[in-house]
Amino acid sequence: MNTYYDIAVIGGGPAGATFARELAKARPEKRIVLIDEKPRTGSKVCGGLLAPDAQKVLAQFNLDLPKSILADPQIFDVKTIDLASGITRHYQRHYLNMDRASFDEWLLELIPENVDIIRGRCHSLTNCCPGEVRVEVDNDGEKSVLFADQIVGADGGSSIVRRSFFDSPSKLYISIQEHFKDDGGDMPSYSCIYDPETSDSCSWTIRKDGYVIFGGAFDIKGGREAYFRQKERVENFLGHSFGEAAKIEACLLTSPRRVRDFISGKDGVFLIGEAAGLISASSFEGISSAFLSGKYLADAFASKNDPEKILKYYKRKTSKLRLKLLFKIPKMKILCSPLLRKIIMKSGICSIEKY
Numbered sequence: 001m002n003t004y005y006d007i008a009v010i011g012g013g014p015a016g017a018t019f020a021r022e023l024a025k026a027r028p029e030k031r032i033v034l035i036d037e038k039p040r041t042g043s044k045v046c047g048g049l050l051a052p053d054a055q056k057v058l059a060q061f062n063l064d065l066p067k068s069i070l071a072d073p074q075i076f077d078v079k080t081i082d083l084a085s086g087i088t089r090h091y092q093r094h095y096l097n098m099d100r101a102s103f104d105e106w107l108l109e110l111i112p113e114n115v116d117i118i119r120g121r122c123h124s125l126t127n128c129c130p131g132e133v134r135v136e137v138d139n140d141g142e143k144s145v146l147f148a149d150q151i152v153g154a155d156g157g158s159s160i161v162r163r164s165f166f167d168s169p170s171k172l173y174i175s176i177q178e179h180f181k182d183d184g185g186d187m188p189s190y191s192c193i194y195d196p197e198t199s200d201s202c203s204w205t206i207r208k209d210g211y212v213i214f215g216g217a218f219d220i221k222g223g224r225e226a227y228f229r230q231k232e233r234v235e236n237f238l239g240h241s242f243g244e245a246a247k248i249e250a251c252l253l254t255s256p257r258r259v260r261d262f263i264s265g266k267d268g269v270f271l272i273g274e275a276a277g278l279i280s281a282s283s284f285e286g287i288s289s290a291f292l293s294g295k296y297l298a299d300a301f302a303s304k305n306d307p308e309k310i311l312k313y314y315k316r317k318t319s320k321l322r323l324k325l326l327f328k329i330p331k332m333k334i335l336c337s338p339l340l341r342k343i344i345m346k347s348g349i350c351s352i353e354k355y
């Protein structure tokens with residue numbers, strides 16, 4: 001391992017792994033280090049559904065998904081439940097159900113060997129002199145220090161890079177998920193649940209490899225209580241108990257609300273993926289944006305050397321993506337409005353009939 005790098009990537013999820021892979025291929029002479037705290041922290045808290053947009057980017061990368069990453073079962077519709085009105089509807093979906101931990105490991109394995117990968121937690125970033133950042137890493141109590149000319153923050157919703165150099169997103173939820181042994185009961189394989197009494201966002205159930213995941217997004221204040229209250233309300237509505245939880249997990253979840261929530265970078269520090277605010281406010285789909293922003297920043301580094309020019313190029317390339325995500329904000333407001341949701345669901349528009 002070196003101590004001095006051209007670029008330190010903090011976070012090895014879809015955004016960081018894509019950036020490191022694409023830049024190392026395009027500019028093998030660059031000294032790149034990627035720091036990721038998994039697997040110590042377990043897998044990313046996620047629904048693990050690969051949306052068509054993300055499938056399209058994998059196709060653009062010429063990457064075929066190994067079968068070992070897929071989870072059981074593959075699901076073709078979402079049951080949408082509105083606890084406020086009691087209306088339920090089914091909508092066709094085209095996601096791939098996958099094991100998120102295996103997916104992230106596969107993406108890391110695709111990174112060329114000229115990138116150093118450190119399994120540890122970055123716990124401090126400081127500007128030591130112009131154009132150089134000191135990065136402190138903690139690996140199970142063992143501390144190490146390295147220096148990098150440029151930093152790429154790919155460290156998701158609770159990004160230390162974003163907190164150290166930029167404003168936090170205006171809206172962060174706490175997302176809580178529990179995993180229950182699947183008893184084969186008539187729990188929906190995939191559902192999207194709205195319950196304005198406990199959250200202004202949505203929740204979900206997903207069947208995965210012998211387990212049923214129940215999770216949702218809640219206000220950080222009082223989130224745990226709201227989660228358990230909602231779980232009880234969902235059980236009452238479905239007439240089915242989830243049973244004893246095998247695992248509970250939680251993380252921060254970004255919900256962009258305004259243009260300023262999307263941050264690209266400044267002064268040699270860049271953000272990609274969810275750390276940059278690039279996630280859908282309406283569905284929380286974030287893997288496709290993580291892929292694209294990682295690729296666009298790698299292209300910027302491959303073709304420019306000056307940090308200002310890299311930033312300009314990266315901003316230009318991501319402008320369409322930011323615009324697309326901006327349009328998800330009114331969509332989220334419509335879906336999370338009890339009245340508008342009731343009207344849409346009652347109309348049955350776009351829903352599918354179940355036989």
Ligand SMILES: Cc1cc2nc3c(=O)[nH]c(=O)nc-3n(C[C@H](O)[C@H](O)[C@H](O)COP(=O)(O)OP(=O)(O)OC[C@H]3O[C@@H](n4cnc5c(N)ncnc54)[C@H](O)[C@@H]3O)c2cc1C
Nearest residue numbers: 011013014015037046047048049122156273274286287290
């Ligand atoms: C509950 C939930 C369900 C979701 N479901 C879906 C879904 O089904 N489909 C979908 O497309 N999107 C989903 N998303 C969104 C999606 O998971 C993210 O948008 C996407 O993973 C973002 O990728 P990323 O690489 O930017 O960040 P992440 O995937 O969050 O990766 C960040 C990486 O940085 C590492 N890290 C963080 N802090 C540090 C640190 N200090 N030091 C070192 N490493 C660090 C983490 O270990 C992690 O590996 C969901 C999000 C949540 C919270």
